[in-house]
Amino acid sequence: MISKSQIRDIKSLHTKKHREISNRFIAEGVKTVLEIMQQRASIIKELYCTQEFYTTNESLLKNNTFTVSIINSKELSQISLLSAPNETLAICQIIKPKLISPNFDKQFSFYLDDIRDPGNLGTIIRICSWFGITDLFCSPTTVELYNPKCIQSTMGSFLRVNVHYIDLKEIIAAHTIKNIYATVLNGNNLYKENVKNGLIIIGNEANGMSAENIKFATKQITIPAAAGNTESLNAAIATSIIASEFYRNSL
């Protein structure tokens, strides 16, 4: 059972404003919620789930401190943001990112300059997790990590990547970074540049990176396309190809 006031409270978390005020966010779906329960159950405040989910995961659920409410699928669809709600929804506390003082000579990371699509941000976080990037940097204009679509598309990997919202000039003021790469349309061939650890700037989906930030770049790189191609690559796809190349060279 779920009360009207609970529904109202949960639905308020569909908006960024209320997530920020109450310091809570929504995580949905079997895979994401199980990941949180297994890796960082302490952030879960309330968990709503179907009888089926409860029965399957009873031992995990019983050993936790959060409140569990069993609801039916109609109730779940009232609080869910998914077109096909998936058994469970958790209300979690927002995590303050820890900065593991990055050494940009020994590792590489990305600076997202105004990425707007929550699915792209979530996918990029998942790519970071895959390649062992523990700190991801975003311009203050980049879409919010706790946007439910973003959390959804991280598939739980937001638990392993610290996402920092910060101006590029502040990172540069605080760290010595030898290599700052800008990803542009007419830069040097990514495959021939022998790319090395440092910070890689990824620009906005439609407009690329800001004129202010491009000035900080020490190198400009491009993913070469086949002859005659006039297309663009999606920002998350471009990030995955670039991450792979940097990871390859770091092995």
Place this chain on the structure above:
Amino acid sequence: MISKSQIRDIKSLHTKKHREISNRFIAEGVKTVLEIMQQRASIIKELYCTQEFYTTNESLLKNNTFTVSIINSKELSQISLLSAPNETLAICQIIKPKLISPNFDKQFSFYLDDIRDPGNLGTIIRICSWFGITDLFCSPTTVELYNPKCIQSTMGSFLRVNVHYIDLKEIIAAHTIKNIYATVLNGNNLYKENVKNGLIIIGNEANGMSAENIKFATKQITIPAAAGNTESLNAAIATSIIASEFYRNSL
């Protein structure tokens, strides 16, 4: 203006069954529809658009043979599948893919073994277009190219990639393919394998590739992850990284 019977007809194309019966599909949004108008206007049968779209693209629209109906945004939302309908929707004729007799010693391509998510298929088509892959092969169980979500996520690149639905064993019977790569969890390191032209099998999002198809592989490859990673990569992201590596080696 749009009539009730037109709305009914267009909405019938939201389902695969009716797309197949009538040999037509829906393409939506400014970018996709303009791409079709510029590259292959002959497939457009009917175009619906707002006054704004019409005014901006009047010269292009006047030189074409298809019927153009100016509709208001309320009417557009009645026929659209997008949560935020974007100015225009075209009814197009399904294209029969041309097989440009592939030589797998001189090029590489993918075989999608039961990819189910239309967004993944669309993104993979966009990746193929970027890297100059003109023929993409899919198992008959792979999601339909003309699924509106798939067409949407190709961003127009479905016009440049021939998508063939065929059993792997039929391709193998018809072509000599020296290198057939299976992408698996415990294969050889992608970066060290010196991958060469051939056919690369990409498995289903949840279950990987079928036991039947894996038997045809001459090599098994894996994208290495950072130590301790227990995650998976999205199928389209994995495909982009693999395509980049094969493209790199072909330069």
